Amino acid sequence: GLRKKEVNVLCLGLDNSGKTTIINRLKPSNHSNHLGPLSGEWKHASQTQTQEIVPTIGFNIERFKSSSLSFTVFDMSGQSRYRNLWEHCYKESHAIIFVIDSGDKLRMVVAKEELDTLLNHEDIRNRKMPVLFFANKMDLRDAMSSVRVSQLLSLENIKEKPWHICASDAIKGEGLQEGLDWLHGKWV
């Protein structure tokens, strides 16, 4: 049969922003009662994840399929000692998911620095690859809005790439589908 188009997605952002929690939420589950629009193959796990999420060491690789696309997600560690691994994946990646902890006001400037370094990297700079931002942890009482997060990160300055920001709560799974639908729409 026809081969599905292979899309490599790089999941980046500071440590503790919620990258692994987001990716875990998207893992197919037989117990799922929520069928997304992607032929029911992106599923939100409806049960509490049995596995506790721990800080990522290095990176993890996860694969997801929709009806027409085959996604490989590189879930990178955000810890500063591992951030040098990020750039080794830039050439191979077709899209970026950048996760921000909306409650972490103190480190927003660090997140912006890492984002600017990423966007100015020679393997990223002149490419039209889509960038999906999750302003995650919107459930926290003092979380910043996605509009505020996009101001603080100066997202309006990104001219050469399509980008989109969604507020999300990865624990409840809210906001994730909207982001994935946007990303999926870049290929179908």
Ligand code: GTP
């Ligand atoms: P590294 O692997 O170290 O880069 O971190 P990460 O970005 O993968 O973060 P991880 O998914 O491990 O989540 C860090 C902590 O934030 C965990 O305790 C999660 O339960 C919590 N968390 C993730 N998403 C949310 C959210 O939307 N709301 C709240 N309140 N907590 C969240």
Ligand code: MG
């Ligand atoms: Mg992680």
